[in-house]
Amino acid sequence: MDKTWNNKAWFMVLPVLLLVAFSAVIPLMTVVNYSVQDTFGNNQFFWAGTEWFEEMLHSDRFWQAMARSLIFSFVILAIEIPLGIVIALNMPRSGWGVPVCLVLMALPLLIPWNVVGTIWQVFGRVDIGLLGYVMNALGVDYNYVNDPLDAWVTVIVMDVWHWTSLVVLLCYAGLVSIPDAYYQAAKIDGASRWSIFRHIQLPKIRRVLLIAVLLRFMDSFMIYTEPFVVTGGGPGNSTTFLSIDLVKMAVGQFDLGPAAAMSIIYFLIILLFSWVFYTVMTNSGSER
Amino acid sequence: MTATRRWQIPLIVVLIAYLATAALLASVLPLKNGAIDWFAPLRAGGWMAWSFPTALFFLTIALLLALMAVWEYASPGGNPRVGILRFETTRGDRLFISLLGSAFIHLAWLGLVGPNLWWALGLSAVYAIGVFRYV
Numbered sequence: 001m002d003k004t005w006n007n008k009a010w011f012m013v014l015p016v017l018l019l020v021a022f023s024a025v026i027p028l029m030t031v032v033n034y035s036v037q038d039t040f041g042n043n044q045f046f047w048a049g050t051e052w053f054e055e056m057l058h059s060d061r062f063w064q065a066m067a068r069s070l071i072f073s074f075v076i077l078a079i080e081i082p083l084g085i086v087i088a089l090n091m092p093r094s095g096w097g098v099p100v101c102l103v104l105m106a107l108p109l110l111i112p113w114n115v116v117g118t119i120w121q122v123f124g125r126v127d128i129g130l131l132g133y134v135m136n137a138l139g140v141d142y143n144y145v146n147d148p149l150d151a152w153v154t155v156i157v158m159d160v161w162h163w164t165s166l167v168v169l170l171c172y173a174g175l176v177s178i179p180d181a182y183y184q185a186a187k188i189d190g191a192s193r194w195s196i197f198r199h200i201q202l203p204k205i206r207r208v209l210l211i212a213v214l215l216r217f218m219d220s221f222m223i224y225t226e227p228f229v230v231t232g233g234g235p236g237n238s239t240t241f242l243s244i245d246l247v248k249m250a251v252g253q254f255d256l257g258p259a260a261a262m263s264i265i266y267f268l269i270i271l272l273f274s275w276v277f278y279t280v281m282t283n284s285g286s287e288r
Numbered sequence: 289m290t291a292t293r294r295w296q297i298p299l300i301v302v303l304i305a306y307l308a309t310a311a312l313l314a315s316v317l318p319l320k321n322g323a324i325d326w327f328a329p330l331r332a333g334g335w336m337a338w339s340f341p342t343a344l345f346f347l348t349i350a351l352l353l354a355l356m357a358v359w360e361y362a363s364p365g366g367n368p369r370v371g372i373l374r375f376e377t378t379r380g381d382r383l384f385i386s387l388l389g390s391a392f393i394h395l396a397w398l399g400l401v402g403p404n405l406w407w408a409l410g411l412s413a414v415y416a417i418g419v420f421r422y423v
Binding site: 005026029030032033034036037039042043044045047050051053054057059169265268271272275279283 | 327328329332333334336337338339341342345346364375376384388391392395398399403405
């Protein structure tokens with residue numbers, strides 16, 4: 001049976017379109033305007049053309065921040081996605097354990113980002129923090145204030161602690177929606193635990209996994225508050241991600257033009273990666 | 289029964305609206321030494337720091353979206369097909385791929401060649417035609 005096409009239905013999305021226009025499109029347009037002009041304040045602008053884009057594209061500082069952000073995002077995805085799936089697979093499906101696990105998983109998500117940063121900033125300190133104190137007591141020379149590797153490990157562990165729960169909850173929602181008939185059929189066929197995961201569970205949670213990957217990539221690539229509170233971008237520039245560098249440039253140095261050009265390149269990269277992830281993951285299942 | 293849609297009228301309306309808006313924007317530009325200053329702010333000290341080139345850029349994006357709507361009106365369904373990328377794309381997907389790719393072509397040209405972007409624009413047009421033809 002043919003579907004009924006009624007283009008008047010597009011009017012139903014008009015309110016969302018207006019909201020998005022005011023919350024995203026208009027600010028983005030403003031950034032584009034800033035990116036080709038220079039200002040010395042007082043809302044006076046002078047045409048600069050593509051100068052700021054050239055400056056950014058030839059800037060070591062920009063590419064180093066970009067590399068740090070990309071490495072951070074891929075490390076985060078490589079840890080949080082498998083870990084989230086494993087935890088979700090091992091969570092109980094019935095009984096008193098379900099609400100306990102769900103509440104425990106939801107707790108880190110309820111904590112504001114700046115508070116998470118403060119918690120880990122104190123937690124990791126070698127003088128008063130439990131983590132820093134214990135690590136040094138165990139003979140590990142851990143000091144996130146001085147050592148770039150320690151700073152990276154701290155920021156990564158903090159993000160894993162904060163956001164793996166999101167992946168867990170999404171995967172768990174996908175797993176509990178799988179009808180029992182699939183498991184019964186697998187049991188009759190004598191399928192192994194791995195086969196059940198590979199051929200039933202993973203395909204069934206593919207959609208929620210897509211959402212998890214997209215959310216975690218975009219969030220981790222745009223991360224600002226937590227690393228800013230914990231390390232301030234240091235030691236040196238070792239944890240200065242693109243977002244931190246952007247704020248330093250726009251707010252600290254008031255270089256609105258270069259910061260706007262950087263924002264647009266940043267936005268285009270997020271758009272590209274999100275599209276690639278979305279396309280690959282939505283089409284990998286349709287080929288079956 | 290397939291009714292023939294009169295898409296020519298919306299197409300003309302869209303093109304006239306585009307040209308009229310561009311002309312209106314150009315008319316508010318200030319003069320500098322007797323000639324139009326194309327790169328001056330559209331309204332000095334105004335909201336969002338609009339300039340004529342950026343306004344024309346967004347107006348052209350809006351024109352492309354409006355042209356896609358006219359195309360959809362003329363030939364509904366989005367023309368989904370599987371191209372060289374081996375996954376299904378509609379016209380809207382192909383426009384998105386064209387615009388995103390064009391942005392990166394321009395950035396690559398700026399970073400690797402220089403600030404003269406006319407060649408990058410030409411390359412983007414060729415790329416977009418390729419996307420609409422083969423993707």
